[in-house]
Amino acid sequence: MAPILELKAVDKSFGGLHVTSKVSFAVMPGEISAIIGPNGAGKTTLFNQITGHLRSDAGAIFFKEENIVGRSPQQIVARGMGRAFQIASIFPDETVLDNIRAACLSRLGQTRKFWRSVVTFRQATEDAHAILDSLGLDSQADRLAFELAHGDQKLLDIGIALALKPALLLLDEPTAGMSPDERQHTRALIKKLWKAFDLTLVFIEHDMDMVFGIAQVVRVLQQGALLAEGTPEEIRANKQVITAYLGEDF
């Protein structure tokens, strides 16, 4: 089987700062994997390169067997990639429902319709409620997004990405800033969504319970370079990873 995503010697620098260097790995369809690494390792930057938010300086990124370096985020999203952000990226003054509905309308190619009210778009509305249901947010559908608790805003961000029905979903620290209880809930939720939506999922995390609990493959980034790649067991036993990131007492 061909990988759904393949990075080949991907590079990015900002001025003199080399943020990602010669990163190569392949993600297989249906896989759930984690990217870990210290703060500033270049994890978010790598996501930005994959999603077309930043243009890679060198290397190739194959998504569904096509090199997408130089493509715009719009084009990459259209090919089936979705993304949620380290800091929840939502539409604060819209209702929770409309946040998701906007994404559903976009997927259905209906965002140019200017005559009928959004509430009359049955398919988009049903899809949006289904997504909210699967996130446990449906009871808050009519609230404005900025009124949501921080953890729920993170979930809403994931919901917006899910509404695009992506083949590949990238989550940047889905549990960042959550309480331990919320983390536990989100951990289980993400695993559930991965199965229910038939996703290939790559997530960045600092929460090791989540990384070693649900990832099939773990990749370690250090100072922009891929330090190690393997199953959770392999990574846990890897001397270099322990020194660089996990620490001796892990």
Added chain:
Amino acid sequence: MTKETAMNFKAATLWGMIVVLFALVPVLASSPYQINLASHVLIWSLFAVSFNMLWGVTGMLSLGQALFYGLGAYSVGLLVNYLGSAWYLPGIGIGLLAAALLAFFLGLLVIRVGGVYFTMLTLAFGQLAWQITFKWYDFTGGDDGIQGIMPPGLLGNKTAYYYFLLVLVLVSIWILKRMAYSPFGLILRCVQQNPDRVRFLGRRVRRNQLRIYIISSFFSALAGSLMVGVDSSIHTDMLYWTTSGEVILMSVLGGINQFFGPFVGAVAIILIEDYVGAYTEYWSLIIGTIMLVMVLGFPKGLVGEARRLIMRFGRTETGR
């Protein structure tokens, strides 16, 4: 669903009352002056509402919409002046087409830069158009403008012309209102609130900004062209930046996050200018004071604050 139906019903009732009220103006008016005043209110309402589709909805503060308002007016005025009053209606059409085309090409330029640079560029182009019109005395009448521009035939009758513009204004506002609540309108609001996220919905930010810039300019031009028949004249003030500023004031006063905010703001400002202007030449001082109080004390505007009161004392309602 019943909640939505109830709200639709309420909105329709309000809408109906506005239509009836304006339709009755010629019947109730005791002088042509009042018809003239109502015409000003209607035209400025359309101008302000279409401006606010740019600013309040999409977050693009243009300080140059007078360019399109003036373009609409000068298309009609110049064509009628040089070719005869039969060119009145075609002049409106030509003005609208010219405004859409100009907005397209100008939009390609000014939308590339965001935020305050967009505002400054729109101001610069607006003032450029004003300057040209001002200087080109032989063709445009410069500072004197052109007087005595009459619509042809039946439209020459003040009452008939009032109904003509009433229909066009109301239909235009109705179209814009549908737009505001449509998927397109939702995407425009999303563009204002989080353009980066819009890109990751797979939508183009600049393309949507360009679309609304064209649409807003189109309806601004319509407002300008309708004004010609009301005052039977065109003048360079229509292109001056203060005209662009006026719709900003109207939007702020009424509330930029409410579809009917700019409408109410336009009604209020035109009436204040009229009544206060009759007593004192310092009416702009009054408007300034009111604006100060609104911005500092009631930032949601007349409609926004009224809604908040209704929400507080009435049942809880959601949506805009």
